[in-house]
Structures are given as C-alpha cells and as structure tokens.
Amino acid sequence: MNLHVLRLFYYVALTGSVTKASEKLHISQPAISAQIRKFEKDNDIKLLQVQGRGLVLTSLGNKLIKPLEKLFTIEEQVRNLIEDYHNYPEGKLRIVGNYLATSVLIPKWASLFKQQFSGVEVHISTVNSLNAIEKLINFEADVAIYSDIGVPLADSDLFECRELFRDEYLFVVAPGHKYSSQVVSLEEIIAEPFIMREEGSAARERLFQQCRELKVSPPKIELQFNGLNETIQAVMAGYGVSFVSSLIAEPSLKRGVLTKVDVPGVSSANSILLGTRIREHQEEFVNEFVSLVYNNLNINKLFIS
Structure with a gap:
C-alpha cells in the first residue's frame, strides 16, 4: 500500500483542491495529480472526480477519509514520541x-x-x-x-x-437572583437562562443527562464559555444560572458572591x-x-x- 499517495489524496480531500494541497505539502500540482491517477489505475478504483471546476470525493474516497485521518494522526504521534525521546x-x-x-x-x-x-x-x-x-x-x-x-x-x-x-454539582446564581438560596423545581430552574461550558464539559453533560432521564427539556444555553472561571464571573455579574462542581463554587459561595439554589430530585454526584x-x-x-x-x-x- 502506497502511503505516500494516500497522504497526497488525504490532503487534496482535506483542502478541497490540488492547488491547496500542493501549497501545504510543497509538491507540484502535476506530481500530485499524476501520482493519484496512477494509484487509482493500479488499484482499479476512483477516489476523486471532476465536478464543474472542482474535485469531489467518490463514495470510496469519502469512506477512506476517517481511516486515513486516524492513520496519519497515529503517524504524527509516533513522530512526536521519537522527538520527545x-x-x-x-x-x-x-x-x-x-x-x-x-x-x-x-x-x-x-x-x-x-x-x-x-x-x-x-x-x-x-x-x-x-x-x-x-x-x-x-x-x-x-x-x-x-x-x-x-x-x-x-x-x-x-x-x-x-x-x-467525589464532590457534587450545584446550581448557582448571583445573590440578587430571584432563586438565590431558594428551593425550586428542575422545571423552574431550567426555564432560566444558563451560562455553561462548551459541549463535552462534564457539568454540562451531566445536566443534560439528568434532563433526559427526568424527561424535562434541557435549558437554553444563553452564554457559553471555554473556561470555567469566565462562566463563574458571568454568573456573579448577575445574569443567569450555572451548574458547577462544588470544588469550584465553594470559594465564591464562602465570599457571598455566589449562592446555591436547591433543586430536589437532581442527582448531583460528581x-x-x-x-x-x-x-x-x-x-x-x-x-x-x-x-x-x-x-x-x-x-x-x-x-x-
């Protein structure tokens, strides 16, 4: 299997054109096109086809993208391990x-x-x-x-x-929020605007999982940050609700710049x-x-x- 040609094909597919792949790989456009065509001929397959003024992936070409991505990611990891050595x-x-x-x-x-x-x-x-x-x-x-x-x-x-x-997740708001230090239902709290981390963050995943299990529509994320400190600061400023680890919330709760909202029935173990x-x-x-x-x-x- 000619991995060099597969890499050429991968970058053509990734960039959307032979020209851009040529610039990235520092290989001439004719050389890339010729090698891919030869590879297709030798294996009796078609990976790319002309459509209008551009190239599109065939069904086989499309199937190869994910495996090739994994292959070249592993190759990069091996290279990094050798460099680290x-x-x-x-x-x-x-x-x-x-x-x-x-x-x-x-x-x-x-x-x-x-x-x-x-x-x-x-x-x-x-x-x-x-x-x-x-x-x-x-x-x-x-x-x-x-x-x-x-x-x-x-x-x-x-x-x-x-x-x-283990710790636990808490619903937190600013001291002036209408639900500050109150006991409210899950339906009531998720009707409020939420401030959360991005998808894949543990608290967000746990909150949405709880909503699914309790058959309640998930909250609307009105503000989203990639950092938890920014999330906490936005809540402290007085807008919305967040669902965060008690480890993170505890210092702000002790200073009185955040308050907890008690929501019965929500599993909060972390x-x-x-x-x-x-x-x-x-x-x-x-x-x-x-x-x-x-x-x-x-x-x-x-x-x-």
Missing part, C-alpha cells in the same frame, strides 16, 4: 485535566512530583472532560484527570481509570477520575506520579473541605 532524555510526563483538575488538584501534585523527579519534563494541558478521555486514548497524554461523563475508556485491556474522590494506560504500557515515572497522587489524596481533601 531525543528532546527529553529523562522523560516527559503529559498530564491533561479538566478545569477543576488543573486549577485545584494537579498543581500541588505536579510540584511534589518535580521535587522528586527534577529531570522529567512535565506538560499540563486544560481541556474538557471528554477531550481529556480522547487525548488519553489517542496517546496524546500519559495521565488524564477528569469528571465522569459516562464515557468508558476504549481498549480496556490497555487503559484503566480509577475514582479519586466522580473525579484518574485515567492511565496499564503499568506495562507506560514509563515508570508515570507510575510514580500516579502513586504520588494516591499518597497525597488526604492533603487535597483538607483543601477541599
């Missing part, structure tokens, strides 16, 4: 976490880890919980710390996840999970970080309480 001789620990994890939990753990393993590079990224799972599965992270959104890890023989602890590959498929310093996390959970519980 040369650039970080003592290792590189890649941690991803949702906002809750990277703002409240991971900084202390990362600091303790660096005190023991100063030569290991530590890279920390903030993503939503769904993206954290995806990055771990796609070998773009060594450790993922995220909130449970009901999505299991793929390839369970290679990956595992364990619960670190499991904080740690996902990794199994021990045989990861570097020893990753195992050391995981052990450090479990040995220092009590420290974080003191912070949480």
